[in-house]
Structure formats: structure tokens, C-alpha cells
Amino acid sequence: MKRTRLENTPCPAGRALDLIGDWWTLLIVRDAMHGVSRFSEFQRSLGAAKNILSTRLKALVAEGIMKVEPAADGSAYQEYVLTEKGHALRPVLIALGQWGSEYLFEEGEACTLMVDTKNRQPLRKIELRAQDGRILEDNEITAIVPKSHTD
Known part of the structure; x- marks a missing residue:
């Protein structure tokens, strides 16, 4: 079944579900709210395949729900951090x-x-x-x- 895009619907719930309606996306946001920030931590917590997790994280960043920052501990890693738009979820x-x-x-x-x-x-x-x-x-x-x- 082909997925119908709802990005142009006048229904705010429809537009929101178009963006965050799949369960991986909401679980990533949930984990970020609980302090998870690194790709490997999300993968360990969720058990998601790397390609699925990577796609969802990229979409969350592209939509301004998360942003990528240098690791807080000064290491070479990047961290995914919720924006105001993300915290509003x-x-x-x-x-x-x-x-x-x-x-x-x-x-x-x-x-x-x-x-x-x-x-x-x-x-x-x-x-x-x-x-x-x-x-x-x-x-x-x-x-x-x-x-x-x-x-």
C-alpha cells in the first residue's frame, strides 16, 4: 500500500502525523527527552537497524526537531539534541x-x-x-x- 502524503492537508494532526507519525520517529524523540544523544545510544536503546535510524535522524534534523552538535565531552562524536520544536512534542x-x-x-x-x-x-x-x-x-x-x- 502506497503511503499518502499529508503535508498539504489543512488538518494540523494530519500534517503532524505525516512528519512524526511512524513509531521509530516518536521513540527517537522519547529517548532524546530521556538524555540519549548519540547514534550508538539510540541504536542500543531502540534496536533499530542503522539505515532506519539514520534516515529518521536525518529527517528530524531536516525538520528542525533535532540538531546535530559536537559531543559535550569534547570527543570526536556528534550528538543529536532536541530543539525547541522537538521539546514541544x-x-x-x-x-x-x-x-x-x-x-x-x-x-x-x-x-x-x-x-x-x-x-x-x-x-x-x-x-x-x-x-x-x-x-x-x-x-x-x-x-x-x-x-x-x-x-
């Missing part, structure tokens, strides 16, 4: 993880838990809020699709 990964822990684990089954570093307490479930602060239910959210310039 944290709520996406947190929400995905919260959904996964709620629906994909059996009662009492151990899973990774995201906690705040200060109090070591689990994060509150991400909530969707209106501009006035109200927590929104599913039936209180809708999409406004822009009219095309050809209409």
Missing part, C-alpha cells in the same frame, strides 16, 4: 503514554510512570481546556475547516 508523548497506560496494560501490570522530578508524584492526566479554563468534554470540541482559496 513532550505533551504529545505524555498524552500518548497516559492513554497507553490506561488502555493497554492489565490491572496491576507494571509500566513506566511519568513523575515530576521535584515531588516524584505521577503527572495529572492531560486535560483539554477552553480559553476560559473550563475542562472540555468530547462533545464540547469541534473543528473549523478553512475554506479553500479555490472556493
Whole structure:
């Protein structure tokens, strides 16, 4: 099945998935958020083939989600570091993880838990809020699709 490109869709979720929707890409970003920065570390952590990892890292750099810097320890290695655009994916990964822990684990089954570093307490479930602060239910959210310039 040929993959449909969504880079020109008016749907922000579609465009985002076009860029970061494959699981290798999100796992690379997740690992970078946990301090992984070198190619060999990503490969060891993910078990990804070198060609797949190389392709995904190049795409993340090309899209401004990561940047390449000289190794912090002064060695000849390069490190992949998240940019502001990359760090902005944290709520996406947190929400995905919260959904996964709620629906994909059996009662009492151990899973990774995201906690705040200060109090070591689990994060509150991400909530969707209106501009006035109200927590929104599913039936209180809708999409406004822009009219095309050809209409």
C-alpha cells in the first residue's frame, strides 16, 4: 500500500502525523527527552537497524526537531539534541503514554510512570481546556475547516 502524503492537508494532526507519525520517529524523540544523544545510544536503546535510524535522524534534523552538535565531552562524536520544536512534542508523548497506560496494560501490570522530578508524584492526566479554563468534554470540541482559496 502506497503511503499518502499529508503535508498539504489543512488538518494540523494530519500534517503532524505525516512528519512524526511512524513509531521509530516518536521513540527517537522519547529517548532524546530521556538524555540519549548519540547514534550508538539510540541504536542500543531502540534496536533499530542503522539505515532506519539514520534516515529518521536525518529527517528530524531536516525538520528542525533535532540538531546535530559536537559531543559535550569534547570527543570526536556528534550528538543529536532536541530543539525547541522537538521539546514541544513532550505533551504529545505524555498524552500518548497516559492513554497507553490506561488502555493497554492489565490491572496491576507494571509500566513506566511519568513523575515530576521535584515531588516524584505521577503527572495529572492531560486535560483539554477552553480559553476560559473550563475542562472540555468530547462533545464540547469541534473543528473549523478553512475554506479553500479555490472556493
